[in-house]
Amino acid sequence: MLSEKARQEIRTLCQQYPSHQSGLLAALYVAQQEYGGWLPPEALDEVATLMGLPATYVASAASFYTMFHRKPVGHHRIEVCTNISCSLLGADHLLAYLSRKLGIQVGETTPDGQFTLLEVECLGSCGTAPVIKIDDQYYENLTEEKVDHILDRITTGKGRAS
């Protein structure tokens, strides 16, 4: 169940647009945060009811964006861009490397619940390809060594590495 605070936030969002539909992405974002980083069907239903939109429409919108997760995700989400520029500069290798390193396939979460590996579209940072995004942080001009270093810092709790 969404907290009253989240519900209120979504109601306010509805008021900010001429049609409720326009506030949907922001509302889904609120819900996702409340539900621990993903959107279970109940969350979609709740948002739909709050906003007076068909539940199927809400689910469909959520499924379009890689930023919305329809399965539980790990503590950290590693989003690997595999769009053109990144691909040309080896994103596929990077993705395969991460998959081997973490021992999971794309879309899966490590058994300890730490990492979810995801493949996403252009992150808008083509100039510094290949790029991955971990949680809210961009990591650019990546190589396998850099990836090792970044993951080390995260797992050892040293936080972000630039």
Place this chain on the structure above:
Amino acid sequence: MSDQTVCVIIDGQEVRCPAGCTVYEAATTAGIHIPTFCHHPKLVPVGACRQCLVEVEGMRGLQTACTTPVRDNMVVKVHTSPAAVKARKANIEFLLTNHPLDCPVCDKGGECPLQNQAMQDGPGQSRYVEEKRHKNKRYPLSELIVLDQERCVLCWRCIRFLDEWADDHELDLFGRGADTRIDTFPGRPLRSKWQGNTIDICPVGALTSRIFRFEARVWELTNTASVCPLCGVGCNIVLGVKNQKVRRITPRENMEVNDTWICDKGRFAHGFVDHPDRLKTPLIRRNGKLEPATWEEALDLIAARLNAILQEDGPQAMAALGSNQVTNEANYLLQRFMRVVLGTNNVDHIGRIPTGATPLTSLPGLEHRDVIVLLGCDPSTEAPLVELWIKKAVLRHGARVLVANPHQIELCRYGGPWLGYRPGGEVALLNGLVRAVLDVGAKDQAARAANIEESRSWLKAYTPERVEPLCGTPAAALRQAAEVLVQARRPLFLVGPAWTKGSGEQRAFDALANLTLLLNDAETGFVAGDANAWGALQMGVAPHWYPGQQPCQDPEIRNRLSSFWGTKLSPVPGLDWDGMLPACAQGKLKGMWIIGSDPAHRSQTAGEALKRIPFLVVQDLFMTETATLAQVVLPTASFAETEGTLTNLTGRLQMIRPAKRPPGQARPDWWIITELARRMVESKRQKSWDFASAASVFQEIAKVIPGYRGLSYTTLGEAGWQPAPAQVKARRHLVRVEADPPSADPNYPLELVTGRLLYDRGTLLRRASRIQNLVPSPYVIIHPDTANQFGIAHGDPVWLISSQGQLPFTVLVSDEIVAGTVFVPWNVSDPPVGMLVSEPEGLTRVRLAKQE
């Protein structure tokens, strides 16, 4: 679209078309083929598939014909533009790169636009050798439909149909890019009662029927144009038969009835036709047991027994029930038999349309009503296509839907207001509305009634506040409804069978006429739930009416028909169904013939009464409860096996046609009645019973019913025949109708409301596989106040107790029902809820007890 026309040149051909139409439409009127996938004539264009690309002089690049509006003197090249031809060819090739090409096992094969257009407009060969994309293949969307996501070309037709017509947004696109799929909300099956239509409009084999799945290749089907017999709408359908079995039902366009749509019940519930339970031979009771017999034996026995009763007890000792589910021809012959051969007017049918009701004048006309008022009528379950037309009025023109019903029905979703009432409170509710309309609308409304001044005094008692305790309708809702009614330009009142039960026909209609008198251009139409309710009435299967609703008490008419039928018709008034019951119980009825109805299932009183009849003949498709009481059971042909006409809820005559042979020895009703009559009349009068076909029966009907003169099966044709709307005399005076005080009975404090569900366990649907999985288990809906009063909670098992008996149900507590009433759906529980009802059926009071 305006009235102006413009001229466009398409492939060198001059085409005149209305300004504002699309290039695609212009080309189609000129017979120029443009391939399409996403475009559908009944849906708003979206331009999603790029299949219809054409070249338009002066416009850069190729244009989608389905979304480009024409301009005067526009020059369009469809087949004369090499670029456009090439682009369309490429588009098909692209669509096919990932298409599984499983045509040999695809139910759409043979009538598939992708197949056809790939042949006609495609390259004929694919250059794609890589692995195709994989998605879900046998993916059930519901009990009725299965989706193959690999075959889908993402045209959105299915989504748009459910949005634009059904207003059920249950399908959408999920995912993105190459991974886009059609799907439902996670884990939630399609629920729309219109979902079957998406199968028809899907341009590929992505959406297919689970009932028709692998039953036949479409070219093996023999198709017969017919009419759906499952509700009063009478949707036009096509029966697809292979090897003497109905494999599928699809809609047939009729803009006066069903457009191009049908509901899922009509489409998927045909399993009863070929069900092994069908009666296949006549049965005669021997030593207490019903045993197979030949037609000769059965008919000879009936003739002998009826003759004996005629000798000993006279014609008034016999009675018959026709049916609002069997053809006009059967009903007509039954009353002719009773009146002419036996000499009695004891003929009626159950569920007779109330006196004073008028048919709805037009189904498509519903679209242009700005306010639709549903009085004890739930189109969504009783006559689904009516719901679709109402939705059209709401979605396209913003119509309001007011709902007077003891519980909330699906159409309450458009904001109502919902006028919940307790059965028996109909008159109070209407008087309350009359009073509120006068209060809100002031002069304009009052001026319409000639006797407004005298009327004000008796209407004093019906302020919304005083009405509320009488019928349970909140005063605020009444006022809100009155506001809407006063503003209405063309309100339409749809009356259902439930409306007249509580207050009586005359009073319910008088009170309604008071209201409509005050409003602009108001019309009232009765929504008959059964396929031939008007027909049964019209054919004279009523004790007081000859065919054509000509009164039996009129000596002139009696004489005319006497000479037409070559007999002296009896002036003795006949018994109606309510009168037959006590007559049975008192042993006055010695013989009875029941065709196509199952009274014993409807009420316990009826079952008990029928047991007292020494000689009961039942003619039906299945061994119904009533049939188990009979001395002779006659197997009859179903709608798919006989010719005849049905009269729909607008009075439209439409033909059903035989698509297959009846099972075993089953015979059409008209044949059975004719054969029996020929055994009973002396030889010199045999000629008056020489009907050789249903058509010849209809010929006589057309002579007997004044309005039907000149009609024949040929004139009815495929589309049917619509009578001119009945002239309703406009009233100028308010009639004083006083409301009943609310009934009270401390032993049975609650009012039982029953209603239809779309899918139930009735005689026919019980034999439709898959549909049965959609029927809920028996439940009773009660109001939270009632729950408190009886100390009962949501989900509790309870006994529902009336003076007739008790039945177990599961409780649903909901404020979507008026306090003091409980709702139970018909034909869901076994034994049926009819067990609690006493006949003649008025209101039934009940109480609840928790099951221990």
